[in-house]
Amino acid sequence: MQILTKYKVALIQNAVFETKQKILEGVAASIRDCVQKECKVIFLGEFFNTIFETNQLKKNAEDFSDKNNRETYELMKQLSEEFQIMIIGGLPEVADGKLFNAALAFNDGKLVGQYRKCHLFDVDIPGGITHFESNTFGSGNDYCIFDSQYGRYGLGICYDIRFPIYSQVMRDQGCQVLSFPSAFNQTTGPLHWELLNRSRALDNQVYVASAQAARYYSDDPDYYQTWGHSIITDPMGRVLATCESDPAVLIQEINLSLVDQVRKNIPTSVQKRTDLYQVSKGIK
Numbered sequence: 001m002q003i004l005t006k007y008k009v010a011l012i013q014n015a016v017f018e019t020k021q022k023i024l025e026g027v028a029a030s031i032r033d034c035v036q037k038e039c040k041v042i043f044l045g046e047f048f049n050t051i052f053e054t055n056q057l058k059k060n061a062e063d064f065s066d067k068n069n070r071e072t073y074e075l076m077k078q079l080s081e082e083f084q085i086m087i088i089g090g091l092p093e094v095a096d097g098k099l100f101n102a103a104l105a106f107n108d109g110k111l112v113g114q115y116r117k118c119h120l121f122d123v124d125i126p127g128g129i130t131h132f133e134s135n136t137f138g139s140g141n142d143y144c145i146f147d148s149q150y151g152r153y154g155l156g157i158c159y160d161i162r163f164p165i166y167s168q169v170m171r172d173q174g175c176q177v178l179s180f181p182s183a184f185n186q187t188t189g190p191l192h193w194e195l196l197n198r199s200r201a202l203d204n205q206v207y208v209a210s211a212q213a214a215r216y217y218s219d220d221p222d223y224y225q226t227w228g229h230s231i232i233t234d235p236m237g238r239v240l241a242t243c244e245s246d247p248a249v250l251i252q253e254i255n256l257s258l259v260d261q262v263r264k265n266i267p268t269s270v271q272k273r274t275d276l277y278q279v280s281k282g283i284k
């Protein structure tokens with residue numbers, strides 16, 4: 001496969017509304033705009049097709065095996081084919097009566113990546129956030145790595161970014177770009193979000209592109225208040241672009257030769273003391 005070394009990408013921090021149709025109309029319009037600006041890869045957030053609230057998540061979950069119940073899946077596929085681009089984004093999935101926090105990647109109209117969040121966000125921070133994702137969702141059990149003309153990509157979702165070994169395994173499998181569709185929150189977002197993205201980019205010498213949907217303001221305590229601040233970081237750990245919590249689109253260039261250059265200049269992967277430590281279990 002011929003690899004394109006330099007190309008433009010877009011992170012779309014889309015607005016969310018009460019109806020999926022309205023959300024998807026907005027996302028489609030933004031993708032068209034980004035195509036006009038010559039973007040080749042589009043990153044969307046975790047649950048980008050819904051408000052982040054349990055009933056809404058259930059209502060907007062899609063069964064990817066059912067053509068009549070996968071509106072978001074079909075839209076991603078159709079736009080990816082029409083514009084010959086890659087689109088990566090997260091959405092709730094329902095399969096065999098169970099819910100999963102999923103992400104899909106379509107390239108030129110083909111499904112190239114399908115992922116279910118492996119680390120579920122079960123936390124209790126008194127005075128901050130209490131959230132038990134596993135009360136609603138089942139967890140995935142596998143990595144998602146795929147090749148494209150844009151390089152080798154690895155996919156995780158949100159809380160997965162906190163587990164450094166998880167990213168390291170994807171980097172060891174040759175990933176040049178990692179993407180974490182996410183929905184951090186108002187407690188951990190300010191302190192950890194940028195730090196985690198920069199850390200995973202730096203320690204693996206990869207680009208990290210993590211989009212989130214925009215914050216949906218509500219007084220209802222059942223509505224999870226997302227952090228936004230979509231971000232793209234380069235293999236030196238530099239933030240190339242980020243934003244606040246409201247709707248935004250970030251457009252940036254990825255240059256895969258920088259990945260090679262940083263790995264050559266600071267060759268941590270070959271200097272590893274595997275006689276002292278090693279990742280005990282990686283890709284099966």
Ligand SMILES: NC(=O)CC(=O)C(=O)O
Pocket residue numbers: 120121157158159160162183184185188189192
């Ligand atoms: N929502 C998540 O999965 C993760 C998160 O908000 C955090 O790690 O903090």
